[in-house]
Amino acid sequence: MSSEFAFVLTLVTVISAATPLLLAALGELVTERSGVLNLGVEGMMLAGAVSGFAVTVSTGSVALGVLAAALAGMLMAFVFGVLTLSLMANQVATGLALTIFGIGLSSLIGAGFVGIPVTPLPKLHIPVISSLPVVGPLLFSHDALIYLSIALTVGVAWFLKRTRWGMVLRAVGESDESAHSIGYNVIAVRYLAVVFGGFASGLAGAFLSLSYTPMWIEHMTAGRGWIALALVVFSSWRPLRLLFGAYLFGGVTILQLYAQGAGIGVPAQIMSMLPYVATIIVLTVIAAGPWRARLDAPACLGKPFRPAT
Amino acid sequence: MLPRIERRRELDHRMFYLSPVLAVALTIVTGFLLFLAMGYDPLQGVFHFFVSPLLSGYGLAELGLKAGPLILIGVGLALGFRANVWNIGAEGQLTMGAVAGGGIALALWGVDGFWVLPLMCLAGILGGMAYAAIPAFLKARFDVNEILTSLMLTYVATLFLSMLVYGPWRDPMGFNFPQSRMFTESAILPVVLAGTRLHLGVIVALLVAVTGWVLMTRTIIGFQIRVVGQAPAAAAFAGFSRTRMIWLTLMTSGGLAGLAGLFEVAGPIGQLIPVITPGYGFTAIIVAFLGRLNPLGIIPAGLIMALSYIGGENAQVEVGTPQAMTGVFQGMLLFFLLASDFLVRYRIRLQAPGTPAAARAEAPAE
Numbered sequence: 122m123s124s125e126f127a128f129v130l131t132l133v134t135v136i137s138a139a140t141p142l143l144l145a146a147l148g149e150l151v152t153e154r155s156g157v158l159n160l161g162v163e164g165m166m167l168a169g170a171v172s173g174f175a176v177t178v179s180t181g182s183v184a185l186g187v188l189a190a191a192l193a194g195m196l197m198a199f200v201f202g203v204l205t206l207s208l209m210a211n212q213v214a215t216g217l218a219l220t221i222f223g224i225g226l227s228s229l230i231g232a233g234f235v236g237i238p239v240t241p242l243p244k245l246h247i248p249v250i251s252s253l254p255v256v257g258p259l260l261f262s263h264d265a266l267i268y269l270s271i272a273l274t275v276g277v278a279w280f281l282k283r284t285r286w287g288m289v290l291r292a293v294g295e296s297d298e299s300a301h302s303i304g305y306n307v308i309a310v311r312y313l314a315v316v317f318g319g320f321a322s323g324l325a326g327a328f329l330s331l332s333y334t335p336m337w338i339e340h341m342t343a344g345r346g347w348i349a350l351a352l353v354v355f356s357s358w359r360p361l362r363l364l365f366g367a368y369l370f371g372g373v374t375i376l377q378l379y380a381q382g383a384g385i386g387v388p389a390q391i392m393s394m395l396p397y398v399a400t401i402i403v404l405t406v407i408a409a410g411p412w413r414a415r416l417d418a419p420a421c422l423g424k425p426f427r428p429a430t
Numbered sequence: 431m432l433p434r435i436e437r438r439r440e441l442d443h444r445m446f447y448l449s450p451v452l453a454v455a456l457t458i459v460t461g462f463l464l465f466l467a468m469g470y471d472p473l474q475g476v477f478h479f480f481v482s483p484l485l486s487g488y489g490l491a492e493l494g495l496k497a498g499p500l501i502l503i504g505v506g507l508a509l510g511f512r513a514n515v516w517n518i519g520a521e522g523q524l525t526m527g528a529v530a531g532g533g534i535a536l537a538l539w540g541v542d543g544f545w546v547l548p549l550m551c552l553a554g555i556l557g558g559m560a561y562a563a564i565p566a567f568l569k570a571r572f573d574v575n576e577i578l579t580s581l582m583l584t585y586v587a588t589l590f591l592s593m594l595v596y597g598p599w600r601d602p603m604g605f606n607f608p609q610s611r612m613f614t615e616s617a618i619l620p621v622v623l624a625g626t627r628l629h630l631g632v633i634v635a636l637l638v639a640v641t642g643w644v645l646m647t648r649t650i651i652g653f654q655i656r657v658v659g660q661a662p663a664a665a666a667f668a669g670f671s672r673t674r675m676i677w678l679t680l681m682t683s684g685g686l687a688g689l690a691g692l693f694e695v696a697g698p699i700g701q702l703i704p705v706i707t708p709g710y711g712f713t714a715i716i717v718a719f720l721g722r723l724n725p726l727g728i729i730p731a732g733l734i735m736a737l738s739y740i741g742g743e744n745a746q747v748e749v750g751t752p753q754a755m756t757g758v759f760q761g762m763l764l765f766f767l768l769a770s771d772f773l774v775r776y777r778i779r780l781q782a783p784g785t786p787a788a789a790r791a792e793a794p795a796e
Contacts (some may be wrong), residue, residue: 400582
């Protein structure tokens, strides 16, 4: 019974570790499907994390905090959109700028919030069901953002595959010229996709500072934004595979934490390298393996587009 | 009058060089407003951030000290960016260069000899190169995205250095602090300006920038780098090897970053500690762009970004602004630069409504 309990508890922490990756990667997936490469995920997550934390502490409302985080991510993404979509700046350089700026801005805003406790996101408690053994803690005792991340994944999968606007978004990413010539506003679609990416990254940041480790720590994303970017490649731009990838990486994160806790004689630093090394290995396997998954990349990814006037 | 945006027939070269100046000016203006909004005296803030560090000999020496690594790394990165090879893991290569060169210093601890320092420099370069070889190999062999791999390796390098100074390389007499022994004299870079911390590294950085400029503008290799980046199809047709460019640019930028790391630990720091850089590897990305990916332009760009570090510290002491201002200014500067570059390729015209015909006549044929 107790080992079963420990197992369930482990799975719950895996879900928790996977959620920020899933949210951020899902936003980037939509952005990339529209043909835009935004390398600023890390910066947008940090903006979300610090805004969510600051607003929650200042107003006492965690709901307002989550809202602020989403807005902060969207605002950052909008700046990226103005530069790359309207001013035709290089997407790689602008994404890096967004990350550098996000790291600086978040530590500036967060300077007054270091070491302050916050009431974390409440776990939703459903009478009876949440108390069921195994299933209760595993499926029915999470906070709202975890459920939202899964609902959003299914929603995005449905949107991209089954709706007309999802098809327009994919068309814009696969062939901007054709989409433009049949009358779709390529730039407007890309703006929306980029801002959605910011929304999801902002939520991912809020999850970090309000649920995963409910406090503000400078640069607390620790490379998760970049791992999310790698996950999008891993998923070959498909939302449901992304869900699998994010939970796999959540597992790796928790595995190294447990191994550190168990004290298996390997320096803690070696264990901490695991998620980063795993990312490199996964990217290599994807690129070198027989699946040739990267061939699924949206054809216009990273290419600027300006309608001829 | 409606503003109308037109693509220029060719790039505006004047604007190409004016754009960084415009970006710096916009950053200072925004900084003024930011200080005002945060409740600091904006004039004092701007003065102590951007001006007063330049008014003392000590400040200027510190400027050179911090510009050195930025220029070294920036030149290497610029070569890569020109060839569309995005090494953004210079921070990790810097760390590994410091580990390799610092390892030599610790192995030869107490050994006297003029050859110790050159050996350390060599190890620093090789350390950085070896670390950059990982993304280079993965990119050249399997086409794995070098942006993600080089960045992931930065986190790994930081953890590796931390493991060494918390573990086997910890100073036995260091009261358990996570730091190595102080390097002995033969392993410390000579100071070039008595009374300051300015060391030989800054001269090396300037020489590297000039060499980089000669390489880019006067040699066939530089020509190949530019063609591979700008017109990959033409480069392939001409038989320029993309694989060779990947290796060449990543080895150069990795080696220079490694040397910069060695200069930090053999210069102002004098030992190995868990954190040896305030993000030089990342700031050098901004330096490369601000310097227009031109090795000579990277010299003033490196000085400007060095000012953002010293100005940040100075304003912190004098006005009490948070240390994080440095990062905000650096990010803002790159944003403004990227935005200003729009004017290199496009022009904005004011045009009276109702005269589209005249405008159309002038529009470039695309």
